[in-house]
Amino acid sequence: MKNIPFLKIGFIVSVALAICISSCAPSAKERETSAVNDSIRVADSLAMIQAEQQRIADSIASRTMPHFPWPPPPASASVKIPRNFIVKPNENNTLFQVAREFESALTNAGYVSFSYFYVPSGFAMVSQLEQINADGTPKTDPDRWSVQYQKARVFDLKSYITALFTSRPGYFRIIVFIFTSEPFSESGYKMPKDTAAKLVHAGNSDLPPAIGNIKFSAKFNCTTKIYEFEQKSMNSAAVLQIPSLVDGKQHLVKSKIWEEIAK
Amino acid sequence: MKTQILMRTARKRLAILWFIFGGFLFLILFLQTLLTSYYGDKVDQAWSWFLPTIFPTLSLITAVFVNDALDQDKPDKSVDNFFYILTFALSLVYLAAISLVFLICPLTQANPIDLMKLSNFGLGPLQGIIVASMGIFFLKKGNQ
Numbered sequence: 004m005k006n007i008p009f010l011k012i013g014f015i016v017s018v019a020l021a022i023c024i025s026s027c028a029p030s031a032k033e034r035e036t037s038a039v040n041d042s043i044r045v046a047d048s049l050a051m052i053q054a055e056q057q058r059i060a061d062s063i064a065s066r067t068m069p070h071f072p073w074p075p076p077p078a079s080a081s082v083k084i085p086r087n088f089i090v091k092p093n094e095n096n097t098l099f100q101v102a103r104e105f106e107s108a109l110t111n112a113g114y115v116s117f118s119y120f121y122v123p124s125g126f127a128m129v130s131q132l133e134q135i136n137a138d139g140t141p142k143t144d145p146d147r148w149s150v151q152y153q154k155a156r157v158f159d160l161k162s163y164i165t166a167l168f169t170s171r172p173g174y175f176r177i178i179v180f181i182f183t184s185e186p187f188s189e190s191g192y193k194m195p196k197d198t199a200a201k202l203v204h205a206g207n208s209d210l211p212p213a214i215g216n217i218k219f220s221a222k223f224n225c226t227t228k229i230y231e232f233e234q235k236s237m238n239s240a241a242v243l244q245i246p247s248l249v250d251g252k253q254h255l256v257k258s259k260i261w262e263e264i265a266k
Numbered sequence: 267m268k269t270q271i272l273m274r275t276a277r278k279r280l281a282i283l284w285f286i287f288g289g290f291l292f293l294i295l296f297l298q299t300l301l302t303s304y305y306g307d308k309v310d311q312a313w314s315w316f317l318p319t320i321f322p323t324l325s326l327i328t329a330v331f332v333n334d335a336l337d338q339d340k341p342d343k344s345v346d347n348f349f350y351i352l353t354f355a356l357s358l359v360y361l362a363a364i365s366l367v368f369l370i371c372p373l374t375q376a377n378p379i380d381l382m383k384l385s386n387f388g389l390g391p392l393q394g395i396i397v398a399s400m401g402i403f404f405l406k407k408g409n410q
Contacts, residue, residue, distance in 0.1 A: 153375060154372065154374075154375055155372075157372050157373055163372055163373075166371075166372035167294070167298075167368070167369070167371070167372045168294075168297050168298055168301055168302070168304070169301055169302045169304065170302050170303060170304045170306075235302075235303045235306060236302070236303050236304055236305065236306040237306065237377050237378070238305050238306030238307055238308040238377065238378075238379055239303055239306030239307055240306075240307065
């Protein structure tokens with residue numbers, strides 16, 4: 004019986020300790036907040052790692068690929084390719100896969116040459132210089148791929164008289180697809196036709212793995228720049244048309260690239 | 267067949283040939299220059315090629331006609347028909363060759379200015395012969 008007070012005291016101390024411990028432990032809300040903060044920290048770390056990876060890839064690509072003039076020269080027309088054209092739902096494509104899709108689309112649309120250039124945080128794909136009609140449709144082969152101005156074909160007396168006294172303007176076009184995660188504007192540099200004609204031969208035949216293995220994340224966009232040149236006659240200089248009479252989307256529709264990308 | 271031809275008759279026929287062809291070619295080049303930028307930035311080169319091919323001879327013909335008009339009382343002279351036919355044929359070939367430079371352009375993909383420059387290889391010597399034979403009618407004193 005002598006131990007009863009000690010038991011009571013022990014009981015009270017135990018209860019007090021239990022209350023103290025329970026009051027000091029984090030509540031469910033605090034645990035939740037903590038979990039969210041941990042997740043954010045992990046996500047931030049991952050984003051930093053990805054950003055670092057991209058920066059390293061960018062640095063490698065900038066040394067191994069020819070550079071596209073940056074910011075891009077002012078274009079005759081521009082159009083942003085809808086994301087759902089490039090990446091189908093539930094797909095997690097790399098830039099390699101996106102490049103392959105566009106190569107396939109260009110090939111199916113009749114384009115035989117294209118090359119790759121470095122742009123900050125991405126790449127640019129440049130099509131071969133082609134001759135087009137005023138409405139944006141490509142000329143028929145072999146005129147289409149001639150970099151020289153082609154006179155109108157003469158097939159009857161009327162067309163002969165027209166060709167004798169008038170010169171039909173020639174139109175040239177290159178299409179540049181820019182895939183980048185960085186926003187950009189246009190520079191003041193006006194690209195001459197000769198430079199545009201040589202671009203396709205100056206670029207890489209493929210993407211380096213450092214760029215190709217990057218995921219085509221939501222940050223990436225594809226902007227198409229169309230550079231159209233008008234040459235009034237055989238002895239006139241070709242002049243960059245700004246703006247083009249045909250809008251950017253119509254250029255891609257008339258070249259059949261739009262329907263190929265949309266497939 | 268006549269072996270002689272009156273100088274004034276020969277001059278008139280040659281003048282008609284040269285003025286008709288010259289006028290036709292001038293009109294083509296004028297319309298090409300005026301209607302569109304057919305020659306682009308090289309209009310001056312087109313005219314620089316054309317004017318010396320025709321105008322020295324046209325100027326000579328005109329000068330002689332003016333001189334003749336002021337001296338109507340002079341008796342007419344005659345010249346060997348062979349020279350007349352030769353000069354007429356040479357003139358026709360020369361003027362047709364110049365016309366061809368213009369008329370062939372729409373049928374080829376060649377640059378008209380390059381064609382003009384190329385034609386100088388043939389037209390230059392031919393022009394020398396033409397000027398010499400034209401001299402018989404527009405410079406030489408014919409037989410009375």
